[in-house]
Amino acid sequence: MSENTKQIIARIGETDQLYLQENTPELALERGDLRLQLVVQSNSKQEQAHFLQEAIVLFETARVEYEEMPLPLYVKLSLHLAKAYMIYFEISKEPRYALITQQILKSMTQYENGDIYFMLAYASISKNDLALTRHWLKKYLKTAEFDLELLQEHPAFNAVRKTDWFTDIIQNKLH
Known part of the structure; x- marks a missing residue:
């Protein structure tokens, strides 16, 4: 130990x-x-x-x-x-755990907290819901909590890293 x-x-x-x-x-x-x-x-x-x-x-x-x-x-x-x-x-x-995460945080989006948006994007990508993933990442991008390194390195987003919309999100933040 x-x-x-x-x-x-x-x-x-x-x-x-x-x-x-x-x-x-x-x-x-x-x-x-x-x-x-x-x-x-x-x-x-x-x-x-x-x-x-x-x-x-x-x-x-x-x-x-x-x-x-x-x-x-x-x-x-x-x-x-x-x-x-x-x-x-x-x-x-098991996708049900990602669904539970969405249920916990969805009602809290009015607080405009980047960590909430990130977790919702994470749960969405875990359920292969690319439209919601994109939606939550765009909101995450606009917050003070946005962490470019976390987004670039988090393994959950490996499947979409090379998509146009994901690279656009990264490029928009860099400029």
Whole structure:
């Protein structure tokens, strides 16, 4: 077990103890994120599924458990939840996880957050919906969160990298 994994597990123990004292949306976010970090560290699909399930429960519960929380925190929880489902998609290749991601984030597009648009494009390309992928990437392009390097390197977009519309998106951002 790596030193990093040991540190993550130790922090999970600490945050789980804090949870017993008082849960907050911020604490739920950290607890879920720690589990997502373990998913990346693990080579076992069974472990990955276990940690993903725990993270999803933590994010989902936090999103509905608290009547009031700052909007940026709600968006962050929702993006982490979407990320967890897309990791599930990457592991299983089941399109339903990309659909769940779309359902989580679609109602949040009025916030004009680039990370939301990127995740929607990622979910769309995962379902081979090129029209929606293009739509969300064009919106992503216009945001402050736009990350050219991420877009150029993310493996989900390999299938469309050489298409005219994708290269146009990249060229438009470069000019």
